[in-house]
Amino acid sequence: MSQHTLDHAAASEVFNRDEPRVDWHDETLWWVRQKRDRASKGLPEWEDLREAASQIKHHVLSNMNVLLETFERNAQKNGITVHWAANAQEHNEIIHSLLAKKGIDRMIKSKSMLTEECHLNDFLREKGIEVIDTDLGERIVQLRQEPPSHIVLPAIHLKKSDVGDTFHEHLGTEKGATDPQYLTEAARQHLRETFLTRRAALTGVNFAIAETGGFVVCTNEGNADMGAHLSEIHIASMGFEKIIPKAEHLGVFLRLLTRSATGQPVTAYSSHFHRPRPGQEMHIVIVDNGRSTQLGREDFRNSLKCIRCGACMNTCPVYRRSGGHSYHNAVAGPIGSILAPNLDMRKNADLPFASTLCGSCSNVCPVKIDIHDQLYKWRQVLAKEGYVGGIKKTSLQLASKVLASPTLFKLSFNTARAALRIAPWAANNPLNAWSIHRDLPDAPKESFRQWYEKNRK
Amino acid sequence: MSTSRESILNAIRKNKPDLLPLPDQFTFESNYPDVLEQYQQTLQMIGGMVEVVPDLPTISQRIGELFPNFKEVAVTVPDLTYLADLNLESVTDPHELEDVNLAIIPGRYGVAENGAIWVTEQEMKHRALPFITQHLVLIIRAETIVPNMHEAYRRIQVDETGFGTFIAGPSKTADIEQSLVVGAHGARSLVVFIIK
Numbered sequence: 167m168s169q170h171t172l173d174h175a176a177a178s179e180v181f182n183r184d185e186p187r188v189d190w191h192d193e194t195l196w197w198v199r200q201k202r203d204r205a206s207k208g209l210p211e212w213e214d215l216r217e218a219a220s221q222i223k224h225h226v227l228s229n230m231n232v233l234l235e236t237f238e239r240n241a242q243k244n245g246i247t248v249h250w251a252a253n254a255q256e257h258n259e260i261i262h263s264l265l266a267k268k269g270i271d272r273m274i275k276s277k278s279m280l281t282e283e284c285h286l287n288d289f290l291r292e293k294g295i296e297v298i299d300t301d302l303g304e305r306i307v308q309l310r311q312e313p314p315s316h317i318v319l320p321a322i323h324l325k326k327s328d329v330g331d332t333f334h335e336h337l338g339t340e341k342g343a344t345d346p347q348y349l350t351e352a353a354r355q356h357l358r359e360t361f362l363t364r365r366a367a368l369t370g371v372n373f374a375i376a377e378t379g380g381f382v383v384c385t386n387e388g389n390a391d392m393g394a395h396l397s398e399i400h401i402a403s404m405g406f407e408k409i410i411p412k413a414e415h416l417g418v419f420l421r422l423l424t425r426s427a428t429g430q431p432v433t434a435y436s437s438h439f440h441r442p443r444p445g446q447e448m449h450i451v452i453v454d455n456g457r458s459t460q461l462g463r464e465d466f467r468n469s470l471k472c473i474r475c476g477a478c479m480n481t482c483p484v485y486r487r488s489g490g491h492s493y494h495n496a497v498a499g500p501i502g503s504i505l506a507p508n509l510d511m512r513k514n515a516d517l518p519f520a521s522t523l524c525g526s527c528s529n530v531c532p533v534k535i536d537i538h539d540q541l542y543k544w545r546q547v548l549a550k551e552g553y554v555g556g557i558k559k560t561s562l563q564l565a566s567k568v569l570a571s572p573t574l575f576k577l578s579f580n581t582a583r584a585a586l587r588i589a590p591w592a593a594n595n596p597l598n599a600w601s602i603h604r605d606l607p608d609a610p611k612e613s614f615r616q617w618y619e620k621n622r623k
Numbered sequence: 624m625s626t627s628r629e630s631i632l633n634a635i636r637k638n639k640p641d642l643l644p645l646p647d648q649f650t651f652e653s654n655y656p657d658v659l660e661q662y663q664q665t666l667q668m669i670g671g672m673v674e675v676v677p678d679l680p681t682i683s684q685r686i687g688e689l690f691p692n693f694k695e696v697a698v699t700v701p702d703l704t705y706l707a708d709l710n711l712e713s714v715t716d717p718h719e720l721e722d723v724n725l726a727i728i729p730g731r732y733g734v735a736e737n738g739a740i741w742v743t744e745q746e747m748k749h750r751a752l753p754f755i756t757q758h759l760v761l762i763i764r765a766e767t768i769v770p771n772m773h774e775a776y777r778r779i780q781v782d783e784t785g786f787g788t789f790i791a792g793p794s795k796t797a798d799i800e801q802s803l804v805v806g807a808h809g810a811r812s813l814v815v816f817i818i819k
Contacts (some may be wrong), residue, residue, distance in 0.1 A: 197801070230639050413781040418773075
């Protein structure tokens with residue numbers, strides 16, 4: 167399940183070779199975005215809810231350590247064991263040691279983007295532990311040895327014929343079968359057997375409540391609950407930013423989350439875990455993995471307000487046409503592009519450029535993260551730190567020289583106009599990345615300056 | 624405890640912004656003309672079936688019609704236990720529930736804006752029951768339907784029991800080409816009876 171090493175533009179180019187599929191991907195995600203619009207417009211107080219959510223999250227960021235310590239105290243009182251992991255490695259080791267202690271070598275897992283971020287499955291597989299993802303979309307991509315391409319819709323890059331082929335190969339469904347009902351039923355039967363035979367279940371955390379020391383997990387399929395309630399040991403992994411102060415704040419977040427994600431009024435199951443059932447062990451792993459660094463970056467800390475609804479991806483004109491895998495990061499799309507450079511600037515320097523800066527992401531964000539502003543600011547940080555190279559750097563350096571000097575500007579634009587009239591192919595050619603999907607307009611005979619000099623009298 | 628705990632908390636203390644207050648305004652009223660009607664509409668929209676009934680005997684009769692000759696029926700509604708052929712008291716391991724076809728469980732509150740019903744461990748007896756069952760019946764009283772989630776959380780004490788969940792419709796997925804399929808891993812159908 168190795169991550170792509172192509173940069174975003176190159177990976178998008180690969181994705182764009184199958185044009186009908188790109189159109190389908192684009193239209194499907196836009197349809198989800200429209201469902202979100204309808205759901206949000208059903209609530210007259212929508213904008214006030216976003217504002218409230220944003221303010222609660224700002225408070226959380228500013229009071230993070232206090233809330234986490236309160237949560238830890240209350241969770242421990244509830245009989246939940248709390249672990250702290252400074253980074254992905256430590257997170258993975260904690261989970262491995264919990265399983266090893268009980269002699270467990272097979273675990274089921276419901277959706278957790280954090281474990282994708284930490285590459286937990288790979289880590290455990292190397293230790294001889296099998297992990298089965300139980301969310302249908304995640305199971306599909308897992309069988310195909312691919313990472314999820316979307317945080318809410320993990321298999322959104324696939325057609326039902328792809329799923330049919332995958333299930334035929336791995337689950338023995340009929341060859342050529344593409345009916346989603348039939349394929350889902352096959353996965354239900356296959357995973358039911360898995361739920362009943364695994365002793366350990368890992369879930370993500372949508373919200374952890376400081377005041378009561380419990381946590382909330384939201385699913386439509388019921389897979390988190392099937393796993394957790396049948397397991398001897400339930401491990402929940404959370405990035406520390408998932409904390410909220412009080413249970414009453416859940417009203418705000420649960421009203422926003424699913425409407426923003428899929429346009430449903432709420433997920434089928436919003437489960438509140440506070441104590442293990444008798445005889446069960448319940449653990450929470452609180453993970454930093456770069457979050458405390460991001461908290462210290464004034465321009466970027468707001469990215470930690472994210473509740474992982476995916477609305478910014480569904481609306482993004484670049485994401486819709488480049489696919490989630492082109493972002494080579496566990497979290498793709500606009501939010502992923504402002505989270506990823508914090509983890510590794512060199513590896514993810516391309517991502518803040520995978521945007522038109524149109525601002526649609528910020529407009530739909532339920533917690534009002536200034537996503538497109540942060541994309542713009544990351545570009546500057548990355549350039550300053552020397553992570554922007556090649557043509558982009560050279561051409562921008564040249565442009566800044568030219569634009570700063572009236573003489574150079576006049577000279578170069580006169581030349582460019584002449585060149586474009588004589589040889590338009592010089593700009594509109596495949597070597598110029600900008601012109602791959604665009605044509606330059608016809609060059610006018612004279613510049614504005616020339617026109618002005620002629621007509622000012 | 625661990626050193627990572629201290630290093631994480633120290634880094635947060637050092638890097639966090641100045642304290643910002645929680646908002647005063649974070650709950651809102653939903654003024655539906657008729658919350659019962661709104662609840663029914665919403666639940667149907669999300670794939671649940673709903674019936675308003677006068678009493679438990681009517682529910683008993685309707686269950687007989689909707690689920691004729693069902694075996695492996697588990698009931699946690701005290702006055703309807705005669706519909707069960709499975710004794711939950713004798714179940715010690717939730718894996719024993721794997722063949723349950725129908726579970727009939729009371730809910731605490733219904734939420735008109737999203738069709739959800741709050742059910743706790745106390746009502747479900749076994750946490751796995753409402754998920755592992757093939758079909759689920761939830762029963763609520765009309766007067767427990769609240770307009771929205773803010774009102775629901777006003778009435779709920781989330782940590783009163785070790786586990787509680789909002790159930791909104793049957794289990795579903797749209798992970799294959801965004802085609803909605805009902806019956807992913809949890810219950811394949813949900814019928815809500817509202818006693819009024």
